Amino acid sequence: MSAIEQRILEKTWFYRFQLPNGTITSTYDDGALDGIHTSRLAMLQTVIDARFGGTLAGRSAIDIACHQGWFATKLAQWKADDVLAIDARSEHVADTTLMRDALALSNLRVQQSDVHALEPAALGQFDLVLMLGLIYHLENPIGALRQAHALTRQACVVETQVVPGMSGMVDYGSYRFVRPLKGSFGIIDETDDTHGPEASTTGICLVPSTEALMWIMRKIGFARVEILPPPADAYEQLLHGKRVMVVGYVD
Numbered sequence: 001m002s003a004i005e006q007r008i009l010e011k012t013w014f015y016r017f018q019l020p021n022g023t024i025t026s027t028y029d030d031g032a033l034d035g036i037h038t039s040r041l042a043m044l045q046t047v048i049d050a051r052f053g054g055t056l057a058g059r060s061a062i063d064i065a066c067h068q069g070w071f072a073t074k075l076a077q078w079k080a081d082d083v084l085a086i087d088a089r090s091e092h093v094a095d096t097t098l099m100r101d102a103l104a105l106s107n108l109r110v111q112q113s114d115v116h117a118l119e120p121a122a123l124g125q126f127d128l129v130l131m132l133g134l135i136y137h138l139e140n141p142i143g144a145l146r147q148a149h150a151l152t153r154q155a156c157v158v159e160t161q162v163v164p165g166m167s168g169m170v171d172y173g174s175y176r177f178v179r180p181l182k183g184s185f186g187i188i189d190e191t192d193d194t195h196g197p198e199a200s201t202t203g204i205c206l207v208p209s210t211e212a213l214m215w216i217m218r219k220i221g222f223a224r225v226e227i228l229p230p231p232a233d234a235y236e237q238l239l240h241g242k243r244v245m246v247v248g249y250v251d
Ligand SMILES: C[S@@+](CC[C@H](N)C(=O)[O-])C[C@H]1O[C@@H](n2cnc3c(N)ncnc32)[C@H](O)[C@@H]1O
Pocket: 064, 065, 066, 067, 068, 086, 087, 088, 089, 092, 113, 114, 115, 116, 131, 132, 133, 134, 137, 138, 197, 198, 199, 200, 201
């Protein structure tokens, strides 16, 4: 076993990474969350197959809020020419870099950044954008979705926890100006959890309803927005519509 593999196996990870020597990293909570990752990977695979013919060769991709880089390493292993993995937390950037080196993925770059600080004009566009597990930790989820749209050349996959939606009509200043609700946001308090590796960095979180997410993605410029169906054995939250994974296409 190499020194780098030994270092990796000394800690517990958020994801089950398979190392070159065949060993698999142990995960938090005795693997209770593994299913959420494998279900989302299977759903992402359907986009890679349908839109990109099963390979990212010749394409670029960005994973925004990459955590320890599991999805970013998958994008690199799908042979993307260039993958950029971004996370706000320095420890995740260090872990993603360690994993990139262990897996010898020369097509994977890693950078520390808040999603809102990304500069699409400088970064350019990516054929595939991933924004998984992020927007429900943000106080400005629409701003983050606008960033994702600006970075998207072809397809953007967004996955999020969702809240039950409200619908109906609102007297918007007066009974003469009635407007329909397009969806809703729930407020979740993570202010005591901002130290957590998966958590918000600011603590005030706006979680969209599915209707809100779909409407916003269309409104900010995606030509087509589709909900990805979960597989029959998907993680329970995906199966029961408590989380959704959607793909927005630029054309
Ligand atoms: C629930 S984890 C999701 C990780 C991964 N994308 C996934 O779906 O498995 C949330 C991630 O968002 C990152 N994050 C939180 N706020 C962020 C921000 N404002 N900008 C960039 N990353 C952020 C966290 O550090 C963490 O890695």
